[in-house]
Amino acid sequence: xxxxxxxxxxxxxxxxxxxxxxxxxxxxxxxxxxxxxxxxxxxxxxxxxxxxxxxxxxxxxxxxxxxxxxxxxxxxxxxxxxxxxxxxxxxxxxxxxxxxxxxxxxxxxxxxxxxxxxxxxxxxxxxxxxxxxxxxxxxxxxxxxxxxxxxxxxxxxxxxxxxxxxxxxxxxxxxxxxxxxxxxxxxxxxxxx
Numbered sequence: 766x767x768x769x770x771x772x773x774x775x776x777x778x779x780x781x782x783x784x785x786x787x788x789x790x791x792x793x794x795x796x797x798x799x800x801x802x803x804x805x806x807x808x809x810x811x812x813x814x815x816x817x818x819x820x821x822x823x824x825x826x827x828x829x830x831x832x833x834x835x836x837x838x839x840x841x842x843x844x845x846x847x848x849x850x851x852x853x854x855x856x857x858x859x860x861x862x863x864x865x866x867x868x869x870x871x872x873x874x875x876x877x878x879x880x881x882x883x884x885x886x887x888x889x890x891x892x893x894x895x896x897x898x899x900x901x902x903x904x905x906x907x908x909x910x911x912x913x914x915x916x917x918x919x920x921x922x923x924x925x926x927x928x929x930x931x932x933x934x935x936x937x938x939x940x941x942x943x944x945x946x947x948x949x950x951x952x953x954x955x956x957x958x
Contacts, residue, residue: 766869766870766872766873766902766905766906767794767797767951767954768906768909768910768948768951768952768954769869769905769906769909769910770793770794770865770866770869770909771790771793771794771910771913771947771948771951772906772909772910772911772912772913772914772948773793773862773865773869773909773913774786774789774790774792774793774862774913775789775913775914775916775917775944775948776909776912776913776916776917777789777858777862778917778920779913779916779917779919779920779921780916780920781854781855781858782920782924783851783852783854783855784847784851784854784855784858784859785851785855788847788851788855788859789858789859789862792843792847792859792860792862792863793862793863793865793866794866795839795843795863795866796827796830796831796835796836796839796863796866796867796870797830797866799830799839800827800830800831803827803829803830808829809825809826809827809828809829809830810825810826811823811824811825811826812824812826814875824875824877825874825877826877827877827878828879828882828883828884829882829883831867831870831874831877831878831879832878832879832880832881832882832883832884833867833878833879833880833881833891834880834881834882835882836863836864836866836867837864839863840860840861840863840864840867841860843856843859843860843863844856844857844859844860844861844863845860847859847860869909870892871891871892871893872893872895872905873892873893873894873895873896873902873905874891874892874893874894874896875892875894875896875897876889876890876891876892876894877890877892878890878891878892879891906952907952910948910949910951910952913948914941914944914945914948917941917944918937918941918945921936921937921940921941922937922941924937925937
């Protein structure tokens with residue numbers, strides 16, 4: 766799941782006008798952003814289990830960034846940092862959005878999400894495996910994207926109307942169109958691998 770995380774960020778933006786969209790978009794992908802340097806260093810890995818990629822084509826060994834404890838730690842750090850620069854409320858919102866990444870991954874990942882970093886203690890790995898059902902996984906991701914887009918568009922339109930008339934009337938349409946294209950592009954990227 767890649768695009769679905771962005772769809773959730775768009776939905777949160779519709780409800781929270783104060784937190785900048787960039788903070789929500791980055792926050793929703795922060796676990797994956799932290800994963801990249803560990804992947805490049807070999808500490809975390811990806812194994813192909815289904816030829817052709819796409820949904821569920823990989824087994825991800827993100828034993829630090831995507832462990833339950835690691836996700837909570839990264840979310841807490843993001844909440845603290847955003848709280849210092851964007852205000853307490855935005856910090857809490859971003860922290861929750863960061864942790865939402867792990868919750869959504871729990872739905873789609875095969876059992877490859879450890880509870881403790883490095884799978885300390887050899888506890889059972891978590892993951893409900895929705896990726897093994899590509900149509901259901903695509904439907905969930907599509908619903909997150911469509912829902913996030915519609916909520917964002919309605920919110921942007923309402924904000925524009927309450928601000929009055931003028932040159933800003935087209936802004937909610939343009940910003941929503943750009944967001945929609947980005948969401949659609951990320952979904953296609955997910956589906957095509």
